[in-house]
Amino acid sequence: MSRLIDKKLSRRRFLGLSTCTLATAVVGSQVKVLRALASSGDITAPVAGDEKNIFTTCGMCVNKCGVIARVKNGVIEKLDPNPNFIKSRAMLCARGNAGIKVVYDPDRLKYPLIRTGARGEGKFRRASWTEALDLVAKNLNEIADKHTRAGVMFASTEGTYQDHFFNQLAECFGTPNTVRHPTLCLSSNIQGFSATFGTNPTPDVLNADYIIMSGANRSEALITPDSIDLLKGDGGRRKLIYLDPRFTKTAAKADKWFPIKPGTDMAFILAMIHVIVTEELYDHDYVKEQTVGFDKLISHIQQYTPEWAEGETDIHADAIRRVAREFAMAAPKSVYYHGRRSSFMSNDTQMRRAMAILNGIVGNWDTKGGMIPNSGIKLAKHDYIAPWYDDVPDRIDAGSVSFLSEKDGSWPVVQERVLAANPYPIKGMMVYKQNILASVPDRAKTLKMMEQMDFICTIDIAMSDTAWYSDVVLPEATYLERLDPIESLGGIVPVAVMRQPCIEAMFESKPNLWIMQELATRFGEEVAEQFNFTMEEYIQHQVKDNPAILAALQEKGVYFDRTEPVYGTTRGKKLKTVSGKIEIFSQRYADKGLDPIPVYTSPETIPAGKFRLLVGRHAIFTHGTTANNAYLHEIMPENTLWLNTKSAAGQGLTNGMLVKVKSPVGEETLRLEVTDKIRPDSVYMAHGFGVLSKGLSNIYGKGGCDAALIETRYCPISGNAALHETLVEVVPA
Amino acid sequence: MKTKRYAIVLDTHRCIDCKACTVACKVENNVPLGKENYRNWVGADPLRGSYPNLGESYTPSQCQHCSNPPCAHVCPTSATTVSPDGIVHVIDHKCIGCKYCMTACPYNARYYNEEIEAVDKCTFCTQRIQVGRIPACVETCPTKVRVFGDINDPNSEVSQLLAENPSRVLKEAQGTKPNLYYLI
Structure with missing residues (x-):
């Protein structure tokens, strides 16, 4: 543990951060949060120091926009858009601006936690990293001994830049069962376009x-x-x-x-x-x-x-x-x-x-x-050799859909097969910042899947629903507190980005690489060897063929080799x-026995009194991860159910009333929004509400959860969850 | 050299109501959390038409930095002043919290800040202008709805936008002479 702390100074030298002084008007409200935390003994109070601007990358959504963090006295005061960042056209959205509340959030996970009550009861005790990590390794090893290494699944988010290390640990641990976000996202898009053009343009x-x-x-x-x-x-x-x-x-x-x-x-x-x-x-x-x-x-x-x-x-x-x-x-x-x-x-x-x-x-x-077709910035890959385990079967979702991604799997299939222990049981789960209870369709089924697990460990920055139902919860440092690897963002004009720590990681939170390294040592020498590097070494290796990348990232926070499309x-x-x-x-x-040219099939006819449940995004939240953010929460404190004006009148429902939305798999209660902005045969609700975790204090008890209503249906070609297949009834609550 | 007169020109056709300006402003200016506390906002105008023929537009707004500011006229302690560059300011320690100015403002652009115990409002991010930067809302906007600058400088982007495009000000009839210009 001390090894990396000792390196902090040299890390700063290594990055050679550019600094400059900025005038600011008043004492930041973040300072107040820190002082409050300091008075409770959680952290030390902020001390006077210098002011600096630090180039880093937003972590609030998939876009990873360039950010300049204004840091004063060890406190992040403001996140500004990086004017050099051509991909985002030098902007920062509401979420990007609200990023400081990810760091200065009283709801943040602060220490490793070990569950003491029943799952979902929310009773945890504070543990040391050593105790928590020992417990994780012991449980995963025991499950592996009993059910082979395929008996543990690794579920990961994308875009933290440190998810690679999580997936590396999964591979080195020896499980084929890694499940990532694409089948809750765009895998059918990638499949459909790649089948036609050979790539997704x-x-x-x-x-x-x-x-x-x-x-x-x-x-x-x-x-x-x-x-x-x-x-x-x-x-x-x-x-x-x-x-x-x-x-x-x-x-x-x-x-x-x-x-x-x-x-x-x-x-x-x-x-x-x-x-x-x-x-x-x-x-x-x-x-x-x-x-x-x-x-x-x-x-x-x-x-x-x-x-x-x-x-x-x-x-x-x-x-x-x-x-x-x-x-x-x-x-x-x-x-x-x-x-x-x-x-x-x-x-x-x-x-x-x-x-x-x-x-x-x-x-x-x-x-x-x-x-x-997309282009990217070439970075040297980090090689590792995963140990070979003889007795490990194929993925649990193998053979389920026509084109299954070996690394990503298909979430809806995994959920069903784990529940059925088909073709084998999975009894352990490692989760890295994926909030499956909010994102995988049919939350009740996902809960059952989790209930049958012998052990669940979740790494996150906040007490997500998934963390709430876990046995061990490990606090990761937030994106503004980490040094992250360089990442190439492909596109018409590709850029390379990285994250530099704006402040030291608060509380006892740790970067994911550190967590992975600590677990690796507990999985044996052969696994530990694959993690025997520092983040600095990793980054130096990435740019070994093109050091200009790192220089540009240090000087202007972004690297690109052209500004115009070719x-x-x-x-x-x-x-x-x-x-x-x-x-x-x-x-x-x-x-493969599939239609070689697309053949149309009509959607199911909607019977009278039922509506098709639609999901969709809005600019304020990212998936199920940002609704609890104080700045964003006040813009959208709860979600509503959109229902067409005429349909509402036909059902005797009025604007603002509480309604129950019933689907074949769940029932949620939320407020009705009567509007002309939707077809009469459909209803819509925003994602990110109706949470189970009391650790999300701003939004607990507010609105309804779409994942609790959506049935498990998926595309048989890509394995992607089909989110608009569910029909619901709407009645007064 | 002619004195500066700061202004913002807005092209609301570009506004997508994403609230980036609102959050950027709150963070930059330490506006306390709470729905009533804001220096700027995006208003969704009433939905036009009925299903399926609909239209909707979004109007970001804030203190208009009026050349004839009613808020300054009603303040009993002269806490609201206008700086030479046209920015309407509240001097915190002079404010007694009577909120006359909040009533007088036709744009509802002021709120009472419990933390500083004074009425608070947009300052065009003075602290940023002083170091040569543009206001946070202008800078962060994804679609660059707002352009900030000196309308006394005929070569500034704001002057040129106003010269080349028709524009309007809000509640012109009130005679407040706002310095926020909305392109038509």
């Missing part, structure tokens, strides 16, 4: 003249730079067509909003393809030279007329024709934006395939304003598909 939002979005709510589900580029630099010529059952803030910014019937986006896309093919509006030369299967597409889409699609989508046939023609006219500077979100329905991969094919036939591949590097060249071309017809899918 990024739409060139800044330069596209015509953009169609299906539920990718970019003005609320912020993605940099897309959310910004969508509004900036359009010069009045760009057209945004937006499809969503809800009138979101993106709808408010769109040239045209279509309140599409949920689950029918593929019908809209296939009808667009129908128009573009039958009216010969596609890029003839490009299709001929760079695609395979177009001839099969012609006959395939005959059935998918705009008139047919009107019946499915509730979008007028004439409107579909108009959009299709405009899209083709604007090509190649037109994109059907595929977004980055959870699956809507269980046919999601095929729906994304249809999107990809539509983009493909108008010839927008790797050209300005079109679909651009187009066309793959155009006309062999793509990473089997055929080397854009695969309209996928032989790979045909070989």
Whole structure:
């Protein structure tokens, strides 16, 4: 433990942080929080010192925007956007600004905790790191002895930059059962687009003249730079067509909003393809030279007329024709934006395939304003050798879906199979900052899955629901207190970023690498050897072929090798598909018994008195992790259930009343918001509320939890959870 | 050299109501937590139309730094003053908390800060301007709705925006002469 503490001084020298003095008006409120904590004996009071600006990276969501932390007297006073950070166009959103309340949060996990009461009762005692880590290692080793190493699963979040070490420990420990976020996120997107283009490209939002979005709510589900580029630099010529059952803030910014019937986006896309093919509006030369299967597409889409699609989508046939023609006219500077979100329905991969094919036939591949393959910044990889264990079986979810990611797994499948001990039991769980009780569909089932575990350890910064149900809870240092590895953020213009510690880690919190190293030593010499490095060494190794990266990160907080996109590097060249071309017809899918060209299936008809439950993002919270943040909490103290004005009247429900939302798997109570901003057949609730943990003091007892209502359904191709398949009833509470 | 007259020009068409400005302001200026305490905010104008023909717009707002500030006129202790660069300030220790200014402000841009025991409001982040930086709300905005600058300088971005685009001020009829300009 002392080893790293001793290194703190040299770490500062190593980073060579640039500093400058800033005038500030008044004593920061963070100082007050610190003094309050100091008076309770939790920490030492802040002392006078110098002021500095520290380049680091935001950790509030997936975008990882460049931040300059203003630190005075050892206290972070303000997080400002890094003006050099081209990916985020030098901005910081509400969450980014609220980041200091992640550090100065009375609800923070401060010490290792060991459960003393029943699971979920919330009774824990403070433990030393040594006792807690010994207990974790003892339990995991015992489970491994009894059930093989596959009997322990490792569930991890993404984007802390230290998740790599967690996954490395999982591999060295010897379990195949690592489960990560993609199947609660965009794995069907990646699958659908990769099956078509060989990679998952990024739409060139800044330069596209015509953009169609299906539920990718970019003005609320912020993605940099897309959310910004969508509004900036359009010069009045760009057209945004937006499809969503809800009138979101993106709808408010769109040239045209279509309140599409949920689950029918593929019908809209296939009808667009129908128009573009039958009216010969596609890029003839490009299709001929760079695609395979177009001839099969012609006959395939005959059935998918705009008139047919009107019946499915509730979008007028004439409107579909108009959009299709405009899209083709604007090509190649037109994109059907595929977004980055959870699956809507269980046919999601095929729906994304249809999107990809539509983009493909108008010839927008790797050209300005079109679909651009991502590039990245090359970093040297850290190699390790995981010990070999003879008796370990295949992943528990092996063979469940057509294209399962070996490292990510499929959460819905894992949940079901662990519960059924099929084909073998999993009795131990290590969790790194993934809040599965809030994010995996069917919370009751996830709870049962956890109940049957012999041991659960969660590493987090706050008492998430998942931590609340754990046996050992370990406090990680927050993103503003850690030195994190360099990370390449791929995109049209890629950047490299890193995190530098702005202050020393508070309380007894520790960076994840330290926790992993300590556990590794307890798993034996062979495992420990793989973790025998410091973060500084790790970073030096990453830049061994290009030291300019580290220099740039120290000087301006970001590294990039170009500021403008480079187009066309793959155009006309062999793509990473089997055929080397854009695969309209996928032989790979045909070989697996899947539809080689997307075939439409209608969503289930909604019976009278029921509504389709929709989920979606807003700009204030990230998933289930930020609702308790004091600054964000006051903007949105609870979630509501959106219900259309006419539907509410029909049910005798009024605005503001408490309602019960009942699904086949759960029942949640929250306040009703009667609004015209949603289709009459659907309801919507924001994510992040209805928590179980009393350790989240701002939001405990407020609102309802969507994961408690959503049924376990998933895409059989990608394994991605399908979040819009659940129908609910709404009654007065 | 002509004195400065600071102003903000807003292009609300770009506003996505993400609240970055509000949180940035609260952190920068140590505005106490609480929904009633704010120096700036984003207002969602009433939803236009009915399903499925809808429209919605968002209007960020704050102290308008009026050239004819009613808040200053009503203050019994002259706690509210206008600095030479046009920024309307509250001098904390002079404020007796009578809240006349809060009533007088047509923009509801003031709140009572329990921590400093004085009425508080936007200062265009004076502490940042002094060191050559722009206000926190301007800097942090994802879509760059706000532009800050000196309208007495014809070459400033704000002057040029106003020269090239039609704009309006809020509640013009009240004669407060605001220095926040909303592009039309």
